[in-house]
Amino acid sequence: MVLQHANAIYRLGNRDSANEESHGQLRQDVLEDARRKIDEWRQYYNETRPHSALQWATPAEFARQERENASRRQTREQGSPQGLCAKTYRDIEN
Numbered sequence: 001m002v003l004q005h006a007n008a009i010y011r012l013g014n015r016d017s018a019n020e021e022s023h024g025q026l027r028q029d030v031l032e033d034a035r036r037k038i039d040e041w042r043q044y045y046n047e048t049r050p051h052s053a054l055q056w057a058t059p060a061e062f063a064r065q066e067r068e069n070a071s072r073r074q075t076r077e078q079g080s081p082q083g084l085c086a087k088t089y090r091d092i093e094n
Contacts (some may be wrong), residue, residue, distance in 0.1 A: 032036045054062040 045059075047058055050056040050058055051062075057065065
């Protein structure tokens with residue numbers, strides 16, 4: 001049996017200890033390569049790629065903007081007479 005991966009050929013014959021070790025190393029190499037590729041994709045998807053549902057911002061940028069907006073809303077609401085009910089209080093006044 002011959003397995004090919006990443007320009008390397010691994011021959012797996014009888015299941016003796018040398019072949020088991022080779023197979024184990026092949027499996028480790030494949031798993032490490034998959035983890036690295038998945039991590040690269042996740043980083044690209046969350047930090048680099050813009051999303052149309054987020055007004056063409058990246059998820060990281062959108063999260064930063066939302067934190068800033070929430071902080072501004074909280075600061076504004078703390079200064080109103082009704083505290084957390086500030087929006088309702090302003091609606092009643094108008």
